[in-house]
Amino acid sequence: MTSFSIGDADFLRDGQPHQVIAGAIHYFRVHPDQWQDRIHKARLMGLNTIETYVAWNAHEPRRGEWDASGWNDLGRFLDLVHAEGMDAIVRPGPYICAEWHNGGLPVWLTGGERELRSSEPAFLADVSAYLRRVYEIVSPRQIDRGGPVVLVQIENEYGAYGADKAYLEALVAVTRDAGITVPLTTVDQPVDQMLADGSLPELHKTGSFGSRSAERLATLRKHQPTGPLMCSEFWDGWFDWWGGVHHTTDVSAAAADLDVLLAAGASVNVYMFHGGTNFGLTNGANDKGRYLPLVTSYDYDAPLDEAGDPTEKFFAFREVIARYAPVPEELPTRTAAAPAFDVALAPLGAWTDAAASGPVTDRPQTFDDLSHLSALVRYDVELHGAGGLLAVDDVRDLAWVSVAGQPVGTLSRTRHDRSVRIPAGGLLSILVEDQGRVNYDHRLGEEKGLLGAVTLDGVPLTGWRSTPLDVAAIAAEFGERSGADTADGPRAWAGDFSLEEPGDLFVDTSEWSKGYAFVNGFFLGRYWRNGPQRTLYVPAPATRAGANRLIVLELENLVAPRAAFVGALSLGDTEE
Numbered sequence: 001m002t003s004f005s006i007g008d009a010d011f012l013r014d015g016q017p018h019q020v021i022a023g024a025i026h027y028f029r030v031h032p033d034q035w036q037d038r039i040h041k042a043r044l045m046g047l048n049t050i051e052t053y054v055a056w057n058a059h060e061p062r063r064g065e066w067d068a069s070g071w072n073d074l075g076r077f078l079d080l081v082h083a084e085g086m087d088a089i090v091r092p093g094p095y096i097c098a099e100w101h102n103g104g105l106p107v108w109l110t111g112g113e114r115e116l117r118s119s120e121p122a123f124l125a126d127v128s129a130y131l132r133r134v135y136e137i138v139s140p141r142q143i144d145r146g147g148p149v150v151l152v153q154i155e156n157e158y159g160a161y162g163a164d165k166a167y168l169e170a171l172v173a174v175t176r177d178a179g180i181t182v183p184l185t186t187v188d189q190p191v192d193q194m195l196a197d198g199s200l201p202e203l204h205k206t207g208s209f210g211s212r213s214a215e216r217l218a219t220l221r222k223h224q225p226t227g228p229l230m231c232s233e234f235w236d237g238w239f240d241w242w243g244g245v246h247h248t249t250d251v252s253a254a255a256a257d258l259d260v261l262l263a264a265g266a267s268v269n270v271y272m273f274h275g276g277t278n279f280g281l282t283n284g285a286n287d288k289g290r291y292l293p294l295v296t297s298y299d300y301d302a303p304l305d306e307a308g309d310p311t312e313k314f315f316a317f318r319e320v321i322a323r324y325a326p327v328p329e330e331l332p333t334r335t336a337a338a339p340a341f342d343v344a345l346a347p348l349g350a351w352t353d354a355a356a357s358g359p360v361t362d363r364p365q366t367f368d369d370l371s372h373l374s375a376l377v378r379y380d381v382e383l384h385g386a387g388g389l390l391a392v393d394d395v396r397d398l399a400w401v402s403v404a405g406q407p408v409g410t411l412s413r414t415r416h417d418r419s420v421r422i423p424a425g426g427l428l429s430i431l432v433e434d435q436g437r438v439n440y441d442h443r444l445g446e447e448k449g450l451l452g453a454v455t456l457d458g459v460p461l462t463g464w465r466s467t468p469l470d471v472a473a474i475a476a477e478f479g480e481r482s483g484a485d486t487a488d489g490p491r492a493w494a495g496d497f498s499l500e501e502p503g504d505l506f507v508d509t510s511e512w513s514k515g516y517a518f519v520n521g522f523f524l525g526r527y528w529r530n531g532p533q534r535t536l537y538v539p540a541p542a543t544r545a546g547a548n549r550l551i552v553l554e555l556e557n558l559v560a561p562r563a564a565f566v567g568a569l570s571l572g573d574t575e576e
C-alpha cells in the first residue's frame with residue numbers, strides 16, 4: 001500500500017516529498033494494442049506518471065449504451081500504467097476540451113435546451129451517472145488500494161467557461177461519494193479570474209500553460225498559497241486545423257521552459273507526451289468568429305510523434321528531466337521507415353446517392369433531430385422547375401449543392417458562404433458534412449446540419465427529406481464490392497495491396513480532394529486537400545500479413561486514381 005497526499009509544500013508519496021513528472025496520453029487516440037508501447041516510452045523519457053482524460057462520448061455515444069471494452073477499456077489502460085511502475089492521473093471531465101468532438105460531451109446530452117457545465121438538475125443527473133461509471137473503474141485503482149491513480153481532476157479549465165460553484169461542489173460530492181479518496185485538483189489558465197472562478201477552496205489549483213513558466217507559477221501561487229505548484233498542462237506543441245499550418249514549437253525553448261518548471265520544484269504534466277490520432281470522426285473544432293475544424297492527426301509536435309516514434313524533443317526533455325529525477329538508461333529506437341509503394345485505386349460506384357430515407361418535414365432536420373452520429377446528411381427537396389438564389393440561415397458545416405444530379409456549388413460555414421445561385425430544375429440535393437463539433441467556449445454542444453430556414457429567392461422551401469448517411473457503414477458495404485465503374489463525381493474507391501507482415505503505414509492523401517479513408521475496415525479518419533496534413537496514419541494493428549484493402553470515400557475528385565504509401569508522416573507546412 002502506498003499513499004499520496006498534499007503536504008504544506010509538496011505532494012507526499014508515502015509521506016516523502018514527490019515531484020510529479022507526468023505526460024499525457026489519451027487512450028482513446030491510440031490503438032489499444034499500442035498502449036503498452038507508448039506508456040513504456042513515456043517511462044524511458046523519465047516520466048513517473050501518465051495522465052489521461054476520459055472521453056464520455058467515446059464510452060456512451062448513445063444514451064445508456066455504456067462501453068468500457070476494447071478502445072474504451074480505461075481499466076486496462078490504467079493497469080498497463082501500473083504494470084510499467086508508473087502513477088496515473090485521471091481527468092474525467094465531464095467536459096475535457098482536448099480538441100475532441102464536442103469537448104467529450106455526448107451529442108445526446110447537448111442536443112436539447114440544457115445549460116451545459118452547470119448545476120442545472122437534469123444536466124447534473126446525467127453527469128453524475130456518467131461519473132459514477134468512470135469511478136467504478138478508477139476507484140479500485142487508486143494508489144491506496146494498490147493501483148496507480150494518484151490524482152483526479154474536477155472539470156477542466158472551468159474558469160474559462162463559467163463560475164457556477166454549486167456545479168463544482170456537486171461534482172466533488174459525486175466524486176467523493178464514489179469512493180475517490182486521492183487529492184482532487186482543478187486546472188485553469190493562469191489568469192486571476194479563471195483561477196478564481198474555476199475552483200473551490202478544497203480543491204488543489206493547478207495551471208495550464210506552455211511558456212513563461214516562472215511568471216505563470218507566480219500567478220498560480222497567488223491562488224494556491226500552499227502546497228505543491230503544478231502545471232497540469234505544459235503545452236509542448238499545439239494542434240492543427242484544416243486550412244492552417246502545421247504547428248511546431250522550438251525544441252530548445254520548450255526544453256528550457258520545462259527546466260524552469262522542474263527547477264522551481266513544480267510538478268508537471270507534459271501535454272501531450274504522445275498525441276495520437278483523431279481516428280474516425282472524433283476531431284473537434286474551434287470557433288472564435290471563424291469555424292476551424294481540427295485535422296485528423298493529433299501529433300501535437302509532442303515528444304513521441306503520431307506514430308509512436310521519439311523525436312528530437314523526446315531526447316531534449318529526457319536530458320532536462322535527468323537533472324531532477326532518475327531516467328532509465330534504455331533508449332527507445334525509431335522504427336524503420338514504413339514501406340513506400342503505390343496502389344492503383346478502382347472506382348466502386350457513387351456512394352452519396354443512397355436511396356432517400358428519413359422523415360419528410362417542413363424544415364430540414366438537424367443531425368441531432370435525427371440522432372445521427374456520422375458525418376453526412378443529404379437534404380432533398382423538389383424544386384418544381386424553379387431556380388434562383390438559394391440561401392440558408394446557417395450551414396454546419398460544409399455543403400455540396402446539386403440540382404438534378406448536377407453539382408452547382410458549395411456552402412461553407414468557415415467561409416461564411418450561405419448562398420448559391422441554382423438553375424431551374426427538379427430535385428435539389430444538399431449534402432451537408434458535420435466537420436467536427438466545437439470543443440471550446442460557448443459554442444460547445446451546438447447542433448449540426450442545415451439550421452433555420454432555407455429559401456429560394458426569399459421564399460422558404462418546404463417538404464425536405466433528410467437522409468442520414470453513415471460513412472463507416474457505406475465503406476463497409478462498398479468494401480465487399482469488386483465491380484468497376486466510371487470515375488466521374490464522388491466515388492468510393494478500392495485499393496488492394498499485400499504486406500509480408502503487419503506494420504505502420506502512412507498513406508499520402510495529397511492527390512485526393514476530401515473524404516474518408518479506411519484500411520481493412522479500420523476508420524483512419526478524414527482527409528482534405530486543404531491541408532496542412534498530408535498523410536493519414538495507419539496503425540500496425542489495423543494491417544495484416546497478406547491481403548489488405550484500402551477504401552476511400554471521395555466527396556469530390558481524385559487527381560490521380562492511386563494511393564501513395566510513403567515512408568513517414570507528413571503533417572504539412574510549418575510557419576517558417
Ligand code: GLA
Nearest residue numbers: 096097098099156157208233
Ligand atoms: C486546454 C485544454 C486542453 C486542450 C488544450 C489545448 O488547456 O484544457 O484540453 O484543449 O487547451 O491543446
